Amino acid sequence: MAGIYIHVPFCRSRCVYCDFYSTTLGLDVAQTYVRAVAREMSLRRDYIKDAQIETVYLGGGTPSLLPANSLKELFDAIGRHFSLDEEPEVTIEANPDDVCEQWLQSLKDLPVNRISMGGQTFNDKLLASLGRRHDANQTVEAVEACRKAGFGNISLDLIYGLPGQTMDDWQRDVEKALSLGIKHLSAYALSYEKGTRLDAMLKKGLVEEADEELSRKMYDHLMSATAEAGFQHYEISNFALPSYHSRHNSSYWQGVPYLGLGAGAHSYDGRRCRRANLPDIKAYIAATGDVPHETEELSDEELYNEFILTRLRTSSGIPLLRLSSADRQYCLSMASPHLEHQLLCMKDHHLCLTKEGIFTSNDIISDLMKSEME
Template sequence: MNQASLYIHFPFCMRKCFYCDFYSVESLESLEEFLKALKHEILLRRTLLTDDVLFETIYFGGGTPSLLSAAQVAELLGTLSSSFQFSDDVEITIEVNPGTVSLDWFSSVRLIGVNRVSIGIQSFDDKLLQWLTRIHSSGDGVHAYLAARGAGFENVSIDLMFGLPMQSIAQWECTLQRAVELGPEHISTYSLIVEPETQLERLVKAGKVKLLDDDADAAMYQLAIELLTSSGYEQYEISNFAKPGFRSRHNANYWNHKPYLGLGPSAHSFWKGERSWNVRSISEYICSLNKNRFPTAGAEILRETEQFEESVYLGLRQGRIDMRALASQFGIDLATQKRDLLEEWQRLGFIFSDGAVLQLTRQGFLIADELARQLI
């Protein structure tokens, strides 16, 4: 069986955060039409698949998929299970906004098969949450986490943000320590990025928001690595830390170039070497499916050079490149062609390398993206 992953984009939020560039709208007016169209897309996509495809992960992202009722999640999972084949140990994740959930909701979605939740706590500091335009408080974040535990979830991830204007390293340390005290199986830490065409970008350009400098941002990232790894979490990707056995299987499939199918407005797919993406509009999405048409906005076939570059980039983000495997797959021997560069990196303490495998050090993780640019 050929293993794959499934992503479902839920494009609704109660309030869109001013830094976010993921596609979403604030009105739930078209929710029912969207769900009907989504089920139609599931059935259409099924016609493209062969019987040897086995999905091993399902991920509900957004937007705010925790705005779905348990009954709506159950109906979607029912449509999926009748259309696709899933592994017995399928990982089913749903993203959660702490301001939208209760113990009853967690209990209900767990009973219907969801076995992993990713809670967007972002910070345990109320002033920073207000600056981020989040709808929840730090207390709501803790409550959501405890409710997930109370419902019986044994695989909980939380998202945290750093590099925020006015955020001190002491505030960041308090947030990290609080997270460790709670003890989730997985923690993702993200530096604030000014994404194009967001309200945050407009405020930065207007001089109304002053970003932290690179040194302060790097110090916060270094602190996260040190504090989390010393607390029993393994860093398995630039932004992701997990207790042993609790890495995100869904994200790992993305990073390792396994095929994935994306459903919903703006969702991306990678299938048989082709990357495609859906229209970034709920109305266009619904209209296409009402006409029994795929809601695809575009597609591209990745050239071999692009696949190689992505393999290097994604490998370094995970802290490790098997250079021997890359040479076998693409005919490019980094160990030989980049020998001087790799020796320099090793001397500077960025990597360990035995000539076959390149492994980032803690210092190397800090500049992984730059190392990737130099390597390709």
Template sequence: MAGLYIHIPFCKTRCGYCDFHTSTGLNLMRPLVSAIIKEIKTRSHFSESEMLHTVYLGGGTPSLLPDDLLNDLFETIYSEFNISDTAEITIEANPDDLTSDKIKFFRSLPVNRLSMGVQSLIDGELKFMNRRHNAQQAIDAIENAYNSGFENLTIDLIYGIPAQTMKSWAYTLDRALKLPVKHLSSYSLMYEKGTLFYNLVKNNRMQPMADESVLEMFALLIDTTNKAGFQQYEISNFSIPGWESRHNSSYWNGSIYRGVGPSAHSYNGKTRQWNIADNAAYIKAINNHESCFEEEILDIDTQYNDYIITRMRTMKGCNLSELLELFGREKHDYFVKNAQKFIQSGNLNVDNHIIRLNRSGIFISDHIMSDLMFV
């Protein structure tokens, strides 16, 4: 099941925690979208004749694009690729961009899934992160989108914010899960090199939340979503059964995906490609018919490690029969041997040749996966 990802690297403002490739300079928006369209037309062969079952416009902030540019993008996508009639078509949006007119326009596109960067429903926390919207704007955007016919709605939330408390996190979760959303992605705040928050911590101007408190918030996230009828189908992703993200699931299932736009990644099972993370350089390369990407040929060890990292993040876990078929006896036995201590300690469950994380294992998943990888 192949997927297409298109990276739109523009934001009106930059959040303090963001390390994605984005720019607040919007002057290159039109020439960059033109370059993306050219890349689609010249490199759509990457996934060969595969039918696309998911299309995802991410960023950045795709909802910033003018209507005519979004129309041009979708016309190109549908003319160059074979799109399934039941494809999941997602666009990311900031709540403050979702005016009534914008929502109405999105309804005119093939888009059938909206992903909103909500992050918190506490105004002080949103301001701390330099988010452009307030809590009420997020609530209104979700309700208006739903009332306009978007049934498949997903939101992002962040926990572990220095200004956050267990009480405020509980409020955000409870309020968010009362809204008509089918899916929730939630991550702990990270301090990635090059971000404002990283520099503040490095210069002792910000104190990260204690690890114990972050884990308590993660536990509350799991318990609260479960009570609301959501299933945790991946470490950081929760959904009403049947409303899982098909696009993100394709990454975890090892499916082929094609990435278009600056910094976008592609994968076809044998190679991984990544476009240059520079808007001006990307535009120049595309317009001059030059290479805009680097490529890595994946050896068997890398393929095995990718398999472990992706499969063990999901609640489906790792199928030992599949692992043996794909990677042979040596890798199979290596995995089983290194998994034993986590099975004995009660962090991994074994059921019908499938090994998966349980609740206690989720909390130390990075450690487990590190030990299962082949070095």
């Protein structure tokens, strides 16, 4: 079992909050880039040698900007180099303003069966302030067009805690999202990442961070509204109808190996080695041998910490029996005060966050981790 991630670092313009690697280079570069990705695929196919590919994820950037022939070229290359599972999950990220009948028709000839849409909010004023290129109506129309074209497995992204966003705005966003018949919802608290325009605006006093209490209330509302709509809260930021959990993201959390292709993409060999392609599209395209990258061998502590971090964020929690007895003992001793305060609970040898614990999950996770000094 393995996954493939392809990074498509092209956007028409940059949103103010975004720190993902992407460029605003034109379509001619995008087409050359796709050929470079196919070349990297042929060079690195042994990274996940003999594995069945269960999931493919085209993320970005904005993969929906790629023309139909480039998408076909990518999937032809995947078909040549890898063996896809009988029923793979194949996701493409899309921006609402790119979704049209013609684009959806071009997807019909590819193995794509899941569309992840960046909606972010249904408030037009807030969308404009984030530098998004679409309005709320375009998101609604895009989701409807996807469904009409036969793509029923749709995920929508929302952001809460936006500057100026009220509780009423957020309630309307969640209600609107759930009314669209989506199968999966990812909701993230706005973060002010270093180097983004939004962070610069914060430092200049042009925007204000959302009040902590308001963010908490927003998240609380999100949990109850999604539960009422039959969604399972399977990871801190992810909600899905039964059998619509993202298999690709779940495999990251379960330590499944994946091959990341493209400038800025990350790979994991399923054991100790992580690799990051450098976020430099020109150097990536110009490479003649392997593309510019860095590798990192994880220490025992780092492996333990990653295990704690990824697993505790999921509703199934930390499978304690998968830890060595020394690590299990360490984990349980650090968890003890949180168990006492009912921020953590035990479910069938799994250590899980309680609903109350989710609100302080960052602190709990950091308590359970080992510092490099120990």
